[in-house]
Amino acid sequence: DAGVIQSPRHEVTEMGQEVTLRCKPISGHNSLFWYRQTMMRGLELLIYFNNNVPIDDSGMPEDRFSAKMPNASFSTLKIQPSEPRDSAVYFCASRGSGGAVVTQYFGPGTRLLVL
Amino acid sequence: GENVEQHPSTLSVQEGDSAVIKCTYSDSASNYFPWYKQELGKGPQLIIDIRSNVGEKKDQRIAVTLNKTAKHFSLHITETQPEDSAVYFCAARKAAGNKLTFGGGTRVLVKP
Numbered sequence: 001d002a003g004v005i006q007s008p009r010h011e012v013t014e015m016g017q018e019v020t021l022r023c024k025p026i027s028g029h030n031s032l033f034w035y036r037q038t039m040m041r042g043l044e045l046l047i048y049f050n051n052n053v054p055i056d057d058s059g060m061p062e063d064r065f066s067a068k069m070p071n072a073s074f075s076t077l078k079i080q081p082s083e084p085r086d087s088a089v090y091f092c093a094s095r096g097s098g099g100a101v102v103t104q105y106f107g108p109g110t111r112l113l114v115l
Numbered sequence: 116g117e118n119v120e121q122h123p124s125t126l127s128v129q130e131g132d133s134a135v136i137k138c139t140y141s142d143s144a145s146n147y148f149p150w151y152k153q154e155l156g157k158g159p160q161l162i163i164d165i166r167s168n169v170g171e172k173k174d175q176r177i178a179v180t181l182n183k184t185a186k187h188f189s190l191h192i193t194e195t196q197p198e199d200s201a202v203y204f205c206a207a208r209k210a211a212g213n214k215l216t217f218g219g220g221t222r223v224l225v226k227p
Contacts, residue, residue, distance in 0.1 A: 048214055106158035
């Protein structure tokens with residue numbers, strides 16, 4: 001298995017621009033998580049989905065952030081408009097279900113820099 | 116909600132020595148405790164986990180202990196090697212399907 005796939009790996013954009021981050025979870029996994037990591041705040045959960053349905057979006061910073069999961073194999077995290085304080089590494093993670101399969105696997109991350 | 120505290124925030128050890136990282140959690144209903152290792156420029160990777168029905172688990176040089184009564188769990192790395200240098204995160208979760216709550220991370224440096 002290729003693991004969790006994220007794209008792009010690096011993104012540099014200017015303040016005010018729209019940014020879209022993409023994630024392909026591990027095949028067969030039914031939970032998907034979006035995290036943000038910064039030096040100051042550590043690893044923060046932004047939102048997570050079970051069976052493509054958003055379950056908890058309490059970590060989404062503000063209305064400029066939105067996430068979708070149109071099907072079991074794809075999710076996006078969008079920031080519109082982007083601001084310099086959004087600069088961070090964004091991770092996607094996925095997890096299977098049932099029995100003892102509770103391991104959560106992270107993708108390689110997208111490093112976002114907003115100028 | 117759950118709160119996970121992790122100590123120390125940084126840890127420097129000499130190669131060959133042991134490293135110990137400790138975490139405490141607040142929700143007694145938590146029953147799953149994974150540890151992740153994050154190397155520079157990469158995503159966190161699961162290295163070991165423990166469920167609440169077990170007090171200790173080992174995998175080669177890595178071991179995790181859990182004290183449910185005191186609500187704390189620890190990661191032990193023996194015979195440390197330079198490649199063990201990374202940031203380590205502990206986490207806790209209640210029932211399957213709920214989210215993980217992460218500790219703040221420990222930056223481990225193994226000096227050759």
